Amino acid sequence: xxxxRVPTREVDLDTYxxxxxxxxxxxxxxxxxxxxxxxVSGGKDSCAALALLKEYIEEYRIDAxxxxxxxxxxxxTSAKIEEAVRTLAEALGVxxxxxxxxxxxxxxxxARATGRPICSVCGAVKRxxxxxxxxxxxxxxxxxxxxxYDFLTYYIKNLVGRNHLWNFKILPxxxxxxxxxxxxRPLIFARPEENEEYCRRRGLPVSAVCCEYGLCGAxxxxxxxxxxxxxxxxxxxxxxxxxxxxxxxxxxxRAEVEQLHKCKICGEPxxxxxxxxxxxxxAVAKSxxxxxxxxxxxxxxxxx
Amino acid sequence: xxxxRVPTREVDLDTYxxxxxxxxxxxxxxxxxxxxxxxVSGGKDSCAALALLKEYIEEYRIDAxxxxxxxxxxxxTSAKIEEAVRTLAEALGVxxxxxxxxxxxxxxxxARATGRPICSVCGAVKRxxxxxxxxxxxxxxxxxxxxxYDFLTYYIKNLVGRNHLWNFKILPxxxxxxxxxxxxRPLIFARPEENEEYCRRRGLPVSAVCCEYGLCGAxxxxxxxxxxxxxxxxxxxxxxxxxxxxxxxxxxxRAEVEQLHKCKICGEPxxxxxxxxxxxxxAVAKSxxxxxxxxxxxxxxxxx
Numbered sequence: 001x002x003x004x005r006v007p008t009r010e011v012d013l014d015t016y017x018x019x020x021x022x023x024x025x026x027x028x029x030x031x032x033x034x035x036x037x038x039x040v041s042g043g044k045d046s047c048a049a050l051a052l053l054k055e056y057i058e059e060y061r062i063d064a065x066x067x068x069x070x071x072x073x074x075x076x077t078s079a080k081i082e083e084a085v086r087t088l089a090e091a092l093g094v095x096x097x098x099x100x101x102x103x104x105x106x107x108x109x110x111a112r113a114t115g116r117p118i119c120s121v122c123g124a125v126k127r128x129x130x131x132x133x134x135x136x137x138x139x140x141x142x143x144x145x146x147x148x149y150d151f152l153t154y155y156i157k158n159l160v161g162r163n164h165l166w167n168f169k170i171l172p173x174x175x176x177x178x179x180x181x182x183x184x185r186p187l188i189f190a191r192p193e194e195n196e197e198y199c200r201r202r203g204l205p206v207s208a209v210c211c212e213y214g215l216c217g218a219x220x221x222x223x224x225x226x227x228x229x230x231x232x233x234x235x236x237x238x239x240x241x242x243x244x245x246x247x248x249x250x251x252x253x254r255a256e257v258e259q260l261h262k263c264k265i266c267g268e269p270x271x272x273x274x275x276x277x278x279x280x281x282x283a284v285a286k287s288x289x290x291x292x293x294x295x296x297x298x299x300x301x302x303x304x
Numbered sequence: 305x306x307x308x309r310v311p312t313r314e315v316d317l318d319t320y321x322x323x324x325x326x327x328x329x330x331x332x333x334x335x336x337x338x339x340x341x342x343x344v345s346g347g348k349d350s351c352a353a354l355a356l357l358k359e360y361i362e363e364y365r366i367d368a369x370x371x372x373x374x375x376x377x378x379x380x381t382s383a384k385i386e387e388a389v390r391t392l393a394e395a396l397g398v399x400x401x402x403x404x405x406x407x408x409x410x411x412x413x414x415a416r417a418t419g420r421p422i423c424s425v426c427g428a429v430k431r432x433x434x435x436x437x438x439x440x441x442x443x444x445x446x447x448x449x450x451x452x453y454d455f456l457t458y459y460i461k462n463l464v465g466r467n468h469l470w471n472f473k474i475l476p477x478x479x480x481x482x483x484x485x486x487x488x489r490p491l492i493f494a495r496p497e498e499n500e501e502y503c504r505r506r507g508l509p510v511s512a513v514c515c516e517y518g519l520c521g522a523x524x525x526x527x528x529x530x531x532x533x534x535x536x537x538x539x540x541x542x543x544x545x546x547x548x549x550x551x552x553x554x555x556x557x558r559a560e561v562e563q564l565h566k567c568k569i570c571g572e573p574x575x576x577x578x579x580x581x582x583x584x585x586x587a588v589a590k591s592x593x594x595x596x597x598x599x600x601x602x603x604x605x606x607x608x
Contacts, residue, residue, distance in 0.1 A: 159548035160541070164555060222537040229533035233526040237464070244463035251468060252556075 011197040019189055020052050021059075027172035029143070029184040030056060034064035036184070037097070037134035038143040039071070039126075040088070042081040042207040046145030047088060048195040049187050051204060053143060054092055067095040069142070071129050073122060074102035077212050084207050091204065099133045101125050110280040113287035118213055124276040132268055135181045147187045147195060148242040152227065153220040155245055168253040170245050179262070179269045188246065189239060315501040323493055324356050325363075331476035333447070333488040334360060338368035340488070341401070341438035342447040343375070343430075344392070346385040346511040350449030351392060352499040353491050355508060357447060358396055371399040373446070375433050377426060378406035381516050388511050395508065403437050405429050414584040417591035422517055428580040436572055439485045451491045451499060452546040456531065457524040459549055472557040474549050483566070483573045492550065493543060 024030055030053065038050040053066045068089040072078045082098060089096035101107055105125050111118040134142045151170050158167045172189075176182035187195060199206045230237040262268070263275035270276070328334055334357065342354040357370045372393040376382045386402060393400035405411055409429050415422040438446045455474050462471045476493075480486035491499060503510045534541040566572070567579035574580070 156545070159552065160544040162548055162551045164552050222534045222541065225533040225537070226530040229529040230526045233529070237526065240464040241460070244466055247466045248463065248468050 011194050013194070013198055013201060016190060016194040016198065017052070017055075020186055021056055023172055023189050024053070024056050024186050027184075029053075029141075029173055029186055030062055030064050031140075032063050034062075034140045035138055036064065036066045036141045036143050037069040037137065037139040038066060039130050039145070040068045040085050040096075041145070042070070042085045042088075043145070043209075044196045044199045044206045045147055045150075045187060045192065047204050047206045048190070048198050049143055049145040050088070050094065051092055051199075051202060053186060054094060065095075066143075067097065068092075069130070069134055069137075070096065070098045071126055072098055072100045072102075073107060073125075073211055074100065075108070075211050075213070077209070081207055081211075084205050087205050097133070097137060099129055101129065104129065105277055105280055106284060109284050109287070113283040114280065121280060122211075124280065128268060128275065128277040131179070131181055135179065139181050141176075141182045141184050143184045143186060145187055145195070146185050147190050147192050148238055149192055149220075149224065149227065151185075151188060151245070152238065152242055153223040156223050156226075157220075165254070167245075168249055171249050171253070172246065178260070179267075180260070189242060191238065315498050317498070317502055317505060320494060320498040320502065321356070321359075324490055325360055327476055327493050328357070328360050328490050331488075333357075333445075333477055333490055334366055334368050335444075336367050338366075338444045339442055340368065340370045340445045340447050341373040341441065341443045342370060343434050343449070344372045344389050344400075345449070346374070346389045346392075347449070347513075348500045348503045348510045349451055349454075349491060349496065351508050351510045352494070352502050353447055353449040354392070354398065355396055355503075355506060357490060358398060369399075370447075371401065372396075373434070373438055373441075374400065374402045375430055376402055376404045376406075377411060377429075377515055378404065379412070379515050379517070381513070385511055385515075388509050391509050401437070401441060403433055405433065408433065409581055409584055410588060413588050413591070417587040418584065425584060426515075428584065432572060432579065432581045435483070435485055439483065443485050445480075445486045445488050447488045447490060449491055449499070450489050451494045451496050452542055453496055453524075453528065453531065455489075455492060455549070456542065456546055457527040459546075460527050460530075461524075469558070471549075472553055474546075475553050475557070476550065482564070483571075484564070493546060495542065 030036065036053060038046060038053060040046040040050055050066065050068055056062075057064050057066060068085065070082060070085045072082045086096060086098075105121075107118065107121050107125060110116075111121045114121070130142055130144075155167055155170055158164065170188075172185050174183040227238050227241075230241075234240070260269045260271065261273060263270040263278055264273050265278040266275060268275050268277070270278075274282075334340065340357060342350060342357060344350040344354055354370065354372055360366075361368050361370060372389065374386060374389045376386045390400060390402075409425075411422065411425050411429060414420075415425045418425070434446055434448075459471055459474055462468065474492075476489050478487040531542045531545075534545075538544070564573045564575065565577060567574040567582055568577050569582040570579060572579050572581070574582075578586075
C-alpha cells in the first residue's frame, strides 16, 4: 500500500457520516427488502462501507439486510486477512460469506502463465466473483468501499488513456440487469483518511495491507499529489471534483455502456465470447499441459 | 499576471513547432482562401499564435491570409500595448486592424454600474468584438492564443462548477455558422512556457501584462499547481490530459452546444433576447441617468 500524501487535516466524522448517509439516501443505495452484499477486503474502506450501511439501515429502521462478502485470494497472508474479516463481521453482527478464489483460478499461476501483472489478474477474478457469487446468494445489490480518490484516479487515468466509456460508470449506483447485479458505492463522496479515522474511532479491526504484493494504488501517486496540491488552495476541491464528475455522468452519461454477452464456457457476463476468467483458466491449463509435456520429454531423454 | 509555477524545463522548440503545425494540419485550422484574424493582445501567447500561423502558411505555401486584430481596451496602459502590437504586426509583415472597446462600451463604467468584476465585463466585450468585427471585415476564421493550460483550467473549473456544456467547446476548431465565425486554437496543445520561449528566441516584442488590473489568470493557481505536481512524475501529463479532453469532445461532444438568438438591439448573437454587451450598455446608461438626476435634484435643493 502506498502512503497517502493527502494533507493531514482534522477529520470531521459528523460531516463525513452525514455526507455518506446523504449519498445513500439521494441515490437510493438502500431500498426496502434489499439484500446487500458488501465486498469486504479487510481494509479500512470496505470496513467503513459495511459498518455505515449497517448503521444507516438501523438508524432509519429499513427492512433491508447487509452482509459481508469476502474473497480469500489464496496468497500467503490470505488466511490471516480472512480471520480479521470474520472478526469484523462478528463485531458488527452481520452475516459473512467467504469465497476462495483458488476454487475458480490460481491467481499467481495465471499471472505467470499470461505474463500479466498479478494485480490485473486479481482484479479480473474479483470483478467476476463479486458479481457471480452474491447473485447466486440472492443479492439485490453489491456494495464496495471505493472512495472519492479511487474514482478520481480512475477518471484521470481513463481520460488520459482515452478510455472514455469506462468513465461513464463513475456513479454512486450502477444499475444491473440480466446477470449483472446492481453496484452501489456509498463512499464515492468520502475521503480515504475519513474512512480510516472512522474505523479507528469505532475500534473496528482493519488490516493495513490487502495482500503481500502491496501494489494496490501504487500507480496512482500522481493523482493523489495533484489533489493534494489543489487542496492546499481549496480544502474541498477533491469533493467538488468528484461531485462534478458524477453530475456530468448523471446528465450526459450513456445508459448502455457496453454490450454484454454470456460467456460460452461458464455463462457469466463477458465483453466478448469468453469471459476474462475463463480465458485466464485456459491459459493456466495450456501452460500446465506444456510443463507436463516438457517433463515427459525430459524423462524420456533421461531414460533413453 | 500570475507567475507560472510550472516546473522550468528545457523547452524543445522543434517539438513545440512540430506539435503546433500538426494541430493546424490535423484539425484543418488553415484552409485554402482562408482569411484568418488572430486576436492579438500583445502577450506571448497570441503573439506566438500569429507568428506560427504565418510560418505555417508560408512553409506550406497555402493560398490563405493571416491578419492581426487588436482590441484597445481603453485603460491607462492600452495605448502603449497597442503600439507594441502594431510594431509586432509590422515585424511579421501582417496587416493589422485595431478596434477601440470604448466605441462600444466603457468597460470600467460598466463594471462600476453593474458591480461585476472588471475581468468579467472585459471578457464579455472581447468575446463580442472578436466575433463581430472580424466577421464584418470578411474573416473566415478567428484565431486565439489560448494554450493547453488555459483550456485545462477552464475544464477543471467547469467540471467543479458543473458547467458541463461549456466544456464541450474545448476543441481545436469550433465550427461557426450564421453570425458566428469559426474559432481556431492552434496552441491548444502548447504550454505557456513554450510560447514564451518561442517569442523570446524569435525576438518578437511581447508585453508581460495585458492591462493594469493584472487579474487575468489569478484564479487559476490551483490548477497550475495540480498540473505541476502531476508533471513531477510524468513530464507530459499536461499534454496527455488536454489530449484526452479533446479526444472525448471529438467522440462524445454535442454538435449544438446552445441555441443562439439574435440580439434585439444590435443584431449580434445572444444567448437570450438581448446580448451581454447591450445589457451592459443599458446598465451604464441607467446609472448615468440616475447620476444626472441626483445632480439635478442636488442643484434644485441648492438654489431653492
